[in-house]
Amino acid sequence: MTVTMKPVDAVVIGLGWTGSILSMELASEGINVVALERGAYRDTAPDWTYPKAVDELKYGIRGELFQRLSKDTVTIRHAVGDTAVPYRQLNVFLLPDNVGGAGVHWNGQHYRPSPEDLKFYSHNVERYGAKFLPEDMTIQDYDVTYDELEPYLDEFERLCGTSGQAGNIRGKLIAGGNPFEGPRSRDYPTPALPDSEGARRFAKAAKEMGYSPFPQPSANCSQPWTNQYGVRLGPCNLCGYCERYGCYIYAKASPQTTILPALLRKPNFEMRTHSTVTKINLSSDGKRATGVTYVDATGQEVIQPADLVILSSFQINNVRLMLLSGIGKPYDPNTGEGVIGKNFAYQMMSESALFFDKDVATNPFIGAGAGAQQIIDEFNADHFDHAPHGFIGGGYILGGTTGGRPLQQLNVPPGTPAWGAAWKKAAKDTYLHSTRVQTHSSVMSYRGAYVDLDPTYRNALGQPLARITFDWHDNEYKMTKFVTDRALEIVAKMNPKSHTVTMRKPGEHFNTRQYQTTHITGGVITGADPKTSAVNRYSQSWDVPNLFVFGASAFPQNFGYNPTGLIGGLTYMGAHAIREKYLKSPGPLVPV
């Protein structure tokens, strides 16, 4: 028998980055907030204290912090008409779980969008003409400008204590920062972390070639920082265990290190873990959310009525819950109509491992998931003239290592076999003398790249898995070749004894076995028009105005940067709109 709980003012689905921000902001208004998290509660102590946190097998390889695929996963196919098969082992992207979500195991690579990223369709059409874009490309504009978003990007950086070197404060360019960044209202909260040896060599080569390298912005504090909620972070010690790990030293920003200590003290906030939301419930006319249905730890089905519903789970789970709840029109790739599931995108990386002589000590294990690396941004977004090159988008090029964990991060020179005596000798000879240069790039959205519900496979609760239809396109193959060639010119200037190249080439399918990034995006996209987007500029559902959806599901296409900075900005913009406008006068914040 289903149990119905006492109504609350707001229910939050998923307690990761966006759910924690919304819970905190709404609870600060004095309203009653219940957060439903399908996973367990976890915190720095006792879950990832030193030294048990620095366990590569448990966290880096087995993926202790990630979603257990035996309970839930997605299916993937390359094209409409193919049969999708399950994503049975975690590789290409990671799926988060538990309190803190991906905010616990991210790298802390904390970027802002370039101004043109937010108007990527109109910007490119204006500069290169509509015919420059492939016919099946479906990119769109955000309904917000960089200048409008700037205060919220800033607010998220203050939350995180982000370290970095500003390149543009109120229009004034600052040497040593990113000359391509949009104007910032002020500098980063804490100064940039020191460079690793790989970063130092990369920056030297890049500078000699006329580029403007800058330290990677990092949500790993370089100095103690107390944020707007009174939560204090400590400085990073470049331990080399960031991505896939909880930070034992309270330096990496996560909900646990920036929000939860303040949030959990609020009497009008309640966190319920092991509570998996299966549906957002609607009024009989479908125009209003009445609350949610969830399954608790005992398997009991529970209805939680609420006036306001915040959907803040991971990208793919946001899309699936919208589809399962029947909110918004599902996207149809044949007609291009409908919005839920539309414009799924990913990112494209390439990589070169560099091997130096034995007198070069790179100390590859000294690093952070973000920071201690150097970046150039000359070939990202629309920072260069694309007209001669026949593609749009691009990526940043970064030099240095995030750590030297031997299972994940030990590289061997080109031509080395994968096993046997020659592999072992190569590992021994090169480990301490190697570093890395990577490109991290955009992926546009296309008519045939989308998410729907799989007709065959189900999760442990019996619900259909989300089905991803996705493959690479010529625009991205051209883009990665161009950006990678620029990266390899820097590699040559760094003058290693040898180097590898890993790059996606035309004819290669999207490969689910090779980790690139966890940055899957789209499916509940934001925009100015209810016909082509699912949520408005404040992340409010066009169809159900008392539902707000936060996260990378909002991206109309994927840009070249890591997504968390933009997600944080959009989240604070929505949170302010709810606090300052919606709660006073519930209803659509943008007239339809």
Place this chain on the structure above:
Amino acid sequence: MPLDESFKNRRTFLRQALGIVPGAVLLSSGGAELLSSATALGATVKPPPATPYAPTFFNAAEWAFLNAAVDRLIPADLEGPGGVELGVPEFIDRQMETGYGYGEFWYLSSPFVPDVDPSLGYQLQYAPREFYRTAIADIDAACVSAHGNAFSALDPATQDAVLTALQKGSLPLARIAKPAEFFIQLLANTKEGYFADPMYGGNKHMGSWKMIGFPGARADFKSWMTRPGVVYPLGPVSIQGEKA
């Protein structure tokens, strides 16, 4: 060439030991000890462990395969320790008793469609435990059929050829639709046992970390982060506090 000689002797010894010793004996005590004694001929090798490891999951034939395969994937030589002497087979056996071994980390619901493009990832029905059990029996059967002996009794060159065929997917196995998947699994677990923290049963005394220069669980470079390019001076520590 004393090194070559010692390795030839060691091969012969290993082969005879695994071939002659009955399974039950090997399972209870013989295997690990014999292998450790054999590798002690190498220059960089540690003394044998006080208590030989008795596998929990693998039976005698599987254990012989695993030791022989790991010894080819990461052989012992003067460059550094081999996978067997660092306890990789013990590591893999212990992993089989974890949630990972039982498949908790993988989605294993049907239907299974193994004949899709390999870029769509692992599509077989086996959790690690069943995968090892099924594949080892099939590989040994294929070796008996082609070479007259189980894998562990073959000479190293033939073992390498079998592993290479498995890696390339050109060794047909009776029950494994995609034999190369087992090679991926075996090599991944072998490297895990070689490089993971010693508390999981492999990487004995941090042998692999010492070999490459990885400081293990030190994970605090406050004193060294502003000295790029200067050789880091400290050896590894393990999670349980072992130092080198």
